[in-house]
Amino acid sequence: MFSRQGYQSTSLKEIAAAADMKAGSLYYHFASKEALMAEVLDRSIQFISDTVAEEIEELEENYTFESGLRAFIKGHLSAILKHPDYTTTTIRNNGQIPKAVQVIAHTKREHYEKQWRQLMVLGRQESFIRPDLDEQLFRLMVLGSLNWSSVWYNPKGQSIDSLVKHFTQVFLNGCR
Amino acid sequence: MFSRQGYQSTSLKEIAAAADMKAGSLYYHFASKEALMAEVLDRSIQFISDTVAEEIEELEENYTFESGLRAFIKGHLSAILKHPDYTTTTIRNNGQIPKAVQVIAHTKREHYEKQWRQLMVLGRQESFIRPDLDEQLFRLMVLGSLNWSSVWYNPKGQSIDSLVKHFTQVFLNGCR
DNA sequence: CAATAATTCTAATACCAATTAGAATCTAAC
DNA sequence: GTTAGATTCTAATTGGTATTAGAATTATTG
Numbered sequence: 001m002f003s004r005q006g007y008q009s010t011s012l013k014e015i016a017a018a019a020d021m022k023a024g025s026l027y028y029h030f031a032s033k034e035a036l037m038a039e040v041l042d043r044s045i046q047f048i049s050d051t052v053a054e055e056i057e058e059l060e061e062n063y064t065f066e067s068g069l070r071a072f073i074k075g076h077l078s079a080i081l082k083h084p085d086y087t088t089t090t091i092r093n094n095g096q097i098p099k100a101v102q103v104i105a106h107t108k109r110e111h112y113e114k115q116w117r118q119l120m121v122l123g124r125q126e127s128f129i130r131p132d133l134d135e136q137l138f139r140l141m142v143l144g145s146l147n148w149s150s151v152w153y154n155p156k157g158q159s160i161d162s163l164v165k166h167f168t169q170v171f172l173n174g175c176r
Numbered sequence: 177m178f179s180r181q182g183y184q185s186t187s188l189k190e191i192a193a194a195a196d197m198k199a200g201s202l203y204y205h206f207a208s209k210e211a212l213m214a215e216v217l218d219r220s221i222q223f224i225s226d227t228v229a230e231e232i233e234e235l236e237e238n239y240t241f242e243s244g245l246r247a248f249i250k251g252h253l254s255a256i257l258k259h260p261d262y263t264t265t266t267i268r269n270n271g272q273i274p275k276a277v278q279v280i281a282h283t284k285r286e287h288y289e290k291q292w293r294q295l296m297v298l299g300r301q302e303s304f305i306r307p308d309l310d311e312q313l314f315r316l317m318v319l320g321s322l323n324w325s326s327v328w329y330n331p332k333g334q335s336i337d338s339l340v341k342h343f344t345q346v347f348l349n350g351c352r
Numbered sequence: 353c354a355a356t357a358a359t360t361c362t363a364a365t366a367c368c369a370a371t372t373a374g375a376a377t378c379t380a381a382c
Numbered sequence: 383g384t385t386a387g388a389t390t391c392t393a394a395t396t397g398g399t400a401t402t403a404g405a406a407t408t409a410t411t412g
Contacts, residue, residue, distance in 0.1 A: 006272035096182035148320025174350030
């Protein structure tokens with residue numbers, strides 16, 4: 001509900017109703033609305049991170065930038081598009097969440113982004129990424145494209161695998 | 177304020193205060209909070225559209241896909257990053273705006289996207305875009321990257337011109 | 353200056369939000 | 383079957399919200 005309507009537009013009454021409860025009962029399980037949102041955000045990022053990790057584990061120990069990027073894209077995109085309820089929460093609610101909650105989520109988000117940064121370092125080492133291209137800017141381009149897909153994605157359209165293929169090809173060619 | 181805090185989190189009291197007024201006085205100028213938001217959204221999209229149009233007019237009559245894409249990227253990116261107050265409104269507030277308002281904005285947004293689609297058709301005609309790449313998907317990748325820049329952009333960092341250069345290079349290489 | 357129109361303010365409206373305390377109920381263990 | 387613990391509900395509190403009607407003020411025009 002947070003992902004569809006945003007934090008402020010979702011009332012505890014609605015949330016409770018969806019769980020067959022009354023609003024007040026939520027306070028047995030969560031200290032506040034903020035605490036509830038914090039947990040949703042936390043799980044959201046964790047889920048994306050885990051999905052990517054699974055893809056990476058399927059590679060050989062010393063994987064190349066090319067196969068690494070493919071795995072990252074597949075993991076991130078699958079997570080976002082298969083569970084938009086969780087993941088879109090992270091993406092949509094960028095400015096409008098109380099700062100206390102954002103701070104909590106920030107740690108986990110940082111950890112996930114660190115893995116992306118390491119991948120870019122690999123691309124640099126392999127000289128796969130063109131020397132005059134800022135690899136951190138490149139990372140932001142890729143993540144932007146991927147995250148934005150949650151806005152336009154239609155499950156009835158192209159398959160996720162097909163999307164992964166196109167994304168990978170564009171960005172592998174793009175950074176060379 | 178809508179762009180920073182979101183629609184629901186911005187109260188008429190705050191808006192009025194920023195205009196040196198009391199909340200009630202706003203109703204002389206706008207029929208409702210929704211009507212106010214509708215106008216903001218409308219101007220937001222119009223501004224992006226206009227900025228791109230300016231870039232296009234600087235080209236020769238029969239411009240190529242390559243120079244066209246460069247102009248589109250420059251226009252869109254400049255608009256977003258120079259006036260985040262207007263443009264981020266369109267980007268952030270995707271689900272959380274009353275539907276009545278979204279309908280109003282949809283027409284103008286469609287008109288703008290149509291121009292992007294035409295550019296992609298040009299890329300197809302020139303065979304600049306690789307045959308096995310869906311040009312509409314490519315368009316969504318580019319727009320995703322560009323729009324997402326409003327999330328991470330830091331005015332103290334790289335110049336907008338530099339960003340335009342990098343974006344253009346990545347996506348021109350990417351679609352070939 | 354008078355009078356008309358354009359703005360803004362005040363104060364009240366009705367409504368919905370998050371939160372809380374305590375009573376009521378349900379569940380599980382002995 | 384009784385008791386203790388876990389869970390939910392009820393009902394009230396407090397405070398904010400958009401909106402409105404009408405009075406007060408300011409600006410413009412003849």
